[in-house]
Amino acid sequence: KAGVTQTPRYLIKTRGQQVTLSCSPISGHRSVSWYQQTPGQGLQFLFEYFSETQRNKGNFPGRFSGRQFSNSRSEMNVSTLELGDSALYLCASSPGTSGLTDTQYFGPGTRLTVL
Amino acid sequence: AQSVTQLGSHVSVSEGALVLLRCNYSSSVPPYLFWYVQYPNQGLQLLLKYTTGATLVKGINGFEAEFKKSETSFHLTKPSAHMSDAAEYFCAVRPNSGNTPLVFGKGTRLSVIA
Numbered sequence: 217k218a219g220v221t222q223t224p225r226y227l228i229k230t231r232g233q234q235v236t237l238s239c240s241p242i243s244g245h246r247s248v249s250w251y252q253q254t255p256g257q258g259l260q261f262l263f264e265y266f267s268e269t270q271r272n273k274g275n276f277p278g279r280f281s282g283r284q285f286s287n288s289r290s291e292m293n294v295s296t297l298e299l300g301d302s303a304l305y306l307c308a309s310s311p312g313t314s315g316l317t318d319t320q321y322f323g324p325g326t327r328l329t330v331l
Numbered sequence: 332a333q334s335v336t337q338l339g340s341h342v343s344v345s346e347g348a349l350v351l352l353r354c355n356y357s358s359s360v361p362p363y364l365f366w367y368v369q370y371p372n373q374g375l376q377l378l379l380k381y382t383t384g385a386t387l388v389k390g391i392n393g394f395e396a397e398f399k400k401s402e403t404s405f406h407l408t409k410p411s412a413h414m415s416d417a418a419e420y421f422c423a424v425r426p427n428s429g430n431t432p433l434v435f436g437k438g439t440r441l442s443v444i445a
Binding site: 220251264308320324325 | 374436
C-alpha cells in the first residue's frame with residue numbers, strides 16, 4: 217500500500233498570505249489528523265477528521281482550518297500567515313476502526329516557511 | 332490534562348552500547364503509550380505501542396519498552412545501538428477513554444558514535 221502523501225513538500229509564503237496543504241491518507245483509512253511541529257513547541261495537535269467530520273480540535277486560532285473529502289483526502293488551510301506559522305506540518309492517517317489504540321501513520325510533512 | 336516528559340533532549344551513545352530513552356507520563360489512569368521515531372526530513376514512524384496486556388512491548392528494529400505503572404514510565408531500550416538508530420524519538424500518550432488526541436513529548440535526539 218502506498219503511504220501517506222503530502223503536497224507540497226516545501227512552501228515559501230509571505231506574511232498575510234494564505235496557504236492550503238493537502239494530505240492523501242493510506243487507502244482505506246478514514247481518519248486524518250494534522251500536527252504542527254516546531255523546534256520550540258514540538259509536536260502540537262491541530263485537528264482530526266473522520267468520515268468528513270471534524271472529530272477533535274487542538275488549541276489553535278481560527279486562522280487554522282481543515283476539511284476532509286468523501287475519499288478521505290484532507291486539506292488544511294492557514295489564512296493571514298504569521299512568521300510564527302513557519303513549521304513542519306504533518307498529516308497522519310489511521311484506519312479509524314480501533315478507536316484510541318489506532319496506530320497513526322505519518323506522512324513526510326510539508327515544510328512551510330513564512331517570510 | 333495528560334502530559335509527557337522525556338528526560339534528556341539529546342542522548343549520545345557509542346555504537347554497540349545500550350540505548351535508554353526515558354519517558355514519564357502524568358495521568359491518574361494508565362493511558363495508551365506510544366514511541367515514534369523521526370529520521371531527518373521524514374515523518375514519524377511507529378516503533379511500538381502499549382495498550383493492554385504484557386507490560387514489556389517489543390517493537391521494530393530491536394527496540395522494546397516496558398510500561399511501569401508504579402513509576403508512570405515507559406522507557407525505550409535497545410541492547411546494542413547501531414549507526415542507523417540516530418534519529419529523534421518521541422514518546423506519546425493517549426487517555427484510554429474519551430476522545431482526546433495523542434500528546435507528544437518534546438523528543439530526544441539520539442546520536443550514535445562510531
